[in-house]
Amino acid sequence: xxxxxxxxxxxxxxxxxxxxxxxxxxxxxxxxxxxxxxxxxxxxxxxxxxxxxxxxxxxxxxxxxxxxxxxxxxxxxxxxxxxxxxxxxxxxxxxxxxxxxxxxxxxxxxxxxxxxxxxxxxxxxxxxxxxxxxxxxxxxxxxxxxxxxxxxxxxxxxxxxxxxxxxxxxxxxxxxxxxxxxxxxxxxxxxxxxxxxxxxxxxxxxxxxxxxxxxxxxxxxxxxxxxxxxxxxxxxxxxxxxxxxxxxxxxxxxxxxxxxxxxxxxxxxxxxxxxxxxxxxxxxxxxxxxxxxxxxxxxxxxxxxxxxxxxxxxxxxxxxxxxxxxxxxxxxxx
Numbered sequence: 001x002x003x004x005x006x007x008x009x010x011x012x013x014x015x016x017x018x019x020x021x022x023x024x025x026x027x028x029x030x031x032x033x034x035x036x037x038x039x040x041x042x043x044x045x046x047x048x049x050x051x052x053x054x055x056x057x058x059x060x061x062x063x064x065x066x067x068x069x070x071x072x073x074x075x076x077x078x079x080x081x082x083x084x085x086x087x088x089x090x091x092x093x094x095x096x097x098x099x100x101x102x103x104x105x106x107x108x109x110x111x112x113x114x115x116x117x118x119x120x121x122x123x124x125x126x127x128x129x130x131x132x133x134x135x136x137x138x139x140x141x142x143x144x145x146x147x148x149x150x151x152x153x154x155x156x157x158x159x160x161x162x163x164x165x166x167x168x169x170x171x172x173x174x175x176x177x178x179x180x181x182x183x184x185x186x187x188x189x190x191x192x193x194x195x196x197x198x199x200x201x202x203x204x205x206x207x208x209x210x211x212x213x214x215x216x217x218x219x220x221x222x223x224x225x226x227x228x229x230x231x232x233x234x235x236x237x238x239x240x241x242x243x244x245x246x247x248x249x250x251x252x253x254x255x256x257x258x259x260x261x262x263x264x265x266x267x268x269x270x271x272x273x274x275x276x277x278x279x280x281x282x283x284x285x286x287x288x289x290x291x292x293x294x295x296x297x298x299x300x301x302x303x304x305x306x307x308x309x310x311x312x313x314x315x316x317x318x319x320x321x322x323x324x325x326x327x328x329x330x331x332x333x334x
Contacts, residue, residue: 006260006289011270011298013321018311022274023188025302029081033307033314036088040078040099042106045130051114053123054106058087058097065094066330067131067140069165071124071148073172073304075199077105082145082171082304082318089319090326094333096138100127102148104203113211115203117238118147118177119254121155128164141167141326145304146277149173149269150256156267157259167266167329169322170256172275172304176282177251181231189276192303193230201227204237216240257282263290268325270318272301 019025043055056078068090072083078099087097102116103123116123131140142165144152149170156168174180184193201224207213208221219236227233234247244250252258273280289295298306306318 003291005286006291006293006295008283008286008289008295008297011296011301013298013301013306013308013317015300016308016310019305019307019314020300022272022276022300022302022305025272025274025300025305025307026192026276028307028314029085029305029316033081033085033316035081036085038084038088038091040087045127047123047126049112051103051110051112053103053127054101054108055127056087056099056101056106058091058099061092061094061096061333063094063333064096064135064138065333066096066326067135067138068095068097068326068330069128069131069140069142070097070099071142071144071152072099072101072105073146073148075105075196075203076145076148077101077107080145085316086143086319086322090323095326095330098131100124104207109203109207109210113207113213113216114241117242117250117254118150118174119154119250120242121151121158124151124155125159128162132164139166139330141165141169141329143169143171143322144173145171146173150175150177150254153256153263153267153269154254154259156265157256157262160262160264162265165265167326168268169325170267170269171318171322172271172277173256173269174278174282175255175257175260175284176278177255178248179281180278181229181234181247181251183279184277185229185231192277197227197230197233200233201225257284257288260284260289260293263293265292266329267293269293269295270298270306270321271295272298272303272305274300275303277303
């Protein structure tokens with residue numbers, strides 16, 4: 001029988017005894033796990049509005065048989081553990097991997113007041129179209145992490161007839177932004193929020209020192225220090241800078257949850273139920289999924305964690321899972 005909707009399936013991932021705690025899963029790969037060796041080249045891509053984004057290109061294969069496009073999470077970059085290691089794991093066998101940095105995330109401030117957010121799909125669409133024009137005959141796939149995963153799902157839902165990608169994977173995506181803003185403002189999860197907010201506020205203050213934000217924001221550089229959670233930042237900064245009425249308007253319009261029924265590209269959504277950035281309410285029913293969308297749920301795994309192996313020889317299950325999925329859509333030279 002042909003399903004008229006997608007599927008929610010149980011993941012094969014199981015956390016080892018030493019890593020069953022969701023915070024261990026979330027923090028181990030960031031602070032403990034040794035990075036895979038990686039070389040990459042940066043390319044600056046001019047945008048139509050006069051701004052720019054930087055692309056990080058992984059090692060070039062002798063013959064490109066496939067292109068993997070990666071989108072990082074909030075305040076992430078190629079230096080993020082998940083980006084570095086996924087690029088290192090997927091490079092080779094004919095695959096070229098490239099990561100798009102969102103505006104202002106590559107180590108240099110972007111030129112315009114606006115930045116990026118969970119639903120900003122204009123820049124990624126421009127990048128994907130550019131890559132399609134450069135390599136029209138090379139099959140392409142994409143993987144997005146956290147914020148980048150939400151963005152990728154929204155992009156695919158907005159463009160069901162897109163010709164850029166043959167398949168996609170979304171990892172630990174905050175499918176309902178309002179729920180995630182609530183969850184990360186509770187208990188130990190506030191540590192993650194404070195860590196990310198510090199970076200976001202610092203970047204904003206640096207830009208406020210060289211760009212006049214007074215016509216755009218109702219707060220001064222000094223008042224930025226008083227922002228204490230994501231919802232307040234999104235109310236005072238993200239919404240007015242990017243054309244939303246307030247945080248609620250932004251959350252409603254940019255949550256990928258609402259776009260899952262429109263995706264017409266084979267898409268795998270990897271999610272751990274114990275993700276400390278969110279709660280169980282973000283998980284949709286199968287009836288809300290397009291037939292091409294599969295959600296793979298694990299009980300454990302944290303946020304972009306999915307650590308396996310022994311404590312003396314840990315490994316990231318996520319790498320092998322993403323590679324095996326993409327092997328269905330990208331040829332290899334092996």
